[in-house]
Amino acid sequence: MSKRDYYEVLGVTRSATEDELKKAYRRCAMKHHPDRNPGDAAAEAAFKECKEAYEVLSDGGKRRMYDQHGHAAFEHGMGGGNAGPGFGGADMGDIFGDIFGNIFGGGARGGSRRGADxxxxxxxxxxxxxxxxxxxxxxxxxxxxxxxxxxxxxxxxxETCATCAGRGQVRMQRGIFTMQQTCPHCAGQGQIxxxxxxxxxxxxxxxxxxxxxxxxxxxxxxxxxxxxxxxxxxxxxxxxxxxxxxxxxxRPHDIFQRDGDDLHCEVPVRISQAALGSTVRVPTLGGEAEIRVPAETQTGKVFRLRDKGVKSVRSRAPGDLYCKVVVETPVNLTAEQRDLLERFEGTFTSDNARRHSPRSSTFIDGVKGFWDRMTSS
The missing domain is CATH 2.60.260.20 (Urease metallochaperone UreE, N-terminal domain)
Incomplete structure (x- = not known):
């Protein structure tokens, strides 16, 4: 199987800066890291692929060779003995540890005898x-x-292991070949x-x-x-x-949905508030705030409150809060309220209704056009 383009692997353009490459590698590595996908062979392969891509593209010399010759730059010895990905380049354990630090726990592991994570x-x-x-x-x-x-x-x-004489390794003869393996008696410790x-x-x-x-x-x-x-x-x-x-x-929140550093919420307003305009108080994680809803506001209108989102562990500044207006139909009407609404509805005629209901007019025009096309076909 032919290798994918390294820029495609990291999801960046060929003009990507060093900082953009680093951020792209971080996203790719976090998504596919074996610790987050135990037993997933496809994720492990993708993790190795993005490591290899970053190792080449983060090195100025290797990147120039790759831009000129593609993957062939590292085949058949082209570019010297240490030019190929994975040979003599940056230590990927160090790169991963440098990018992720303690928040992700990347980096090289100790010896095989350490306790389990x-x-x-x-x-x-x-x-x-x-x-x-x-x-x-x-x-x-x-x-x-x-x-x-x-x-x-x-x-x-x-005591010193008698099987390996304290060396932790034993020699095995297989025909003309002599091999070393871990001592089965002391498990390589040299002592019992x-x-x-x-x-x-x-x-x-x-x-x-x-x-x-x-x-x-x-x-x-x-x-x-x-x-x-x-x-x-x-x-x-x-x-x-x-x-x-x-x-x-x-855990899911009753009011807010988080998207990176930003927060989203829905703000219900009455028909009269949306039609006439109103100041509406909205919740934020730091207390209450106000948004000015202009007259004739429709459902779906989004208001942005700067710096009312989240400041993540990786951010220098907080995100924003996006408030989506939802116009509510009144319920549990009193007789007086029902009478007022009926009188209000009576003010609309076939001549002026379209002028007061822009979305309804657009819908009716669309339906009319649809039927015209159906009857003419």
Whole structure:
């Protein structure tokens, strides 16, 4: 299968700036990162594809070669031994960590013997997500055994593995080939526990429940993840612990819908308010505000309140609040109100009704044209 154009992969134009490339890579990587799509082979392939594209396009020399020769620039040794994506270029772990920082938890991992990472989903109200909040959480985990201080040994001692003589590797002869593999007896540690701890049975870890206080920064949104280094499961036999990843889920709000840094809401107004004009008070996350509804306002009219949206963790300025007017039909009318409306309706005639109802007139004209076309065909 032929490779996709790198600019297409990141969704940018060929004249994209370095900052635009970085933002595009961030969006692509966040969408397809394996931590957010466990077990999804297609997402993993897309993640690798956007990493490769960013590695080339973020390097001035490589980008010039790619613009001139396309993917062929990195085939058949063209451009030197280190020109191709994935060879001698930027460390993609460093790039990912630099872009995402602690909010996403990117970057290179430690050794294979570290403890497992733990995921936790935290649900927040919109107000909590916008203002920031500190929450206490409880989660089951594997903690260091306090009987052996995580060593797994009853007496704190270890012995050299007799199988690998402490090397952690053993040699296997396969015909004329000699291969090395991890020692099956000590799992590559080079040492064994002669007297396992009675509580953890040599594992160095026991099941426990951890209580933590997590500070959620202001402006987070659904899908944001916060890494707490070292708060995951304890590593086996005293090795380093994993990390805890707290993923934010913002509950639906009764009034507002969030779209990035902006908020949207519907504002109901009476027919008289829309027809005559009125000042209407609307809610915001910081209190009440006013919008001036001009006379003859129709349903669907949107009013913008600047800086009344959300200042996200990645923004320098807050977004806006968009208020959509919805003209309500009155209900539960009194006899007097019904009489007034009937008298009002009586003022409309076939001659003036179209002038007072612009949308209705447009609709009627459309229907008439439709039938004219149908009858003439």
């Amino acid at each position: 733990v995921g936790y989903v935290m649900e927040l109200d919109l107000e909590e997500a916008v203002a920031g909040v500190e929450k206490r959480i409880e989660l089951p985990t594997l903690a260091l055994c306090d009987e052996c201080d995580g060593s797994g040994s009853e007496d704190g001692k270890r 526990i002669a007297h396992p701890c009675s509580r953890c049975r040599g594992a160095g870890r026991v099941e426990d429940e951890k209580v933590l206080s997590v500070k959620i920064p202001a402006g987070v949104d659904s899908g944001d993840r916060i890494r707490l280094s070292g708060e995951g499961e304890a590593g086996p036999a005293g090795s380093p612990p994993g990390d805890l990843f707290v993923e934010v889920r913002v």
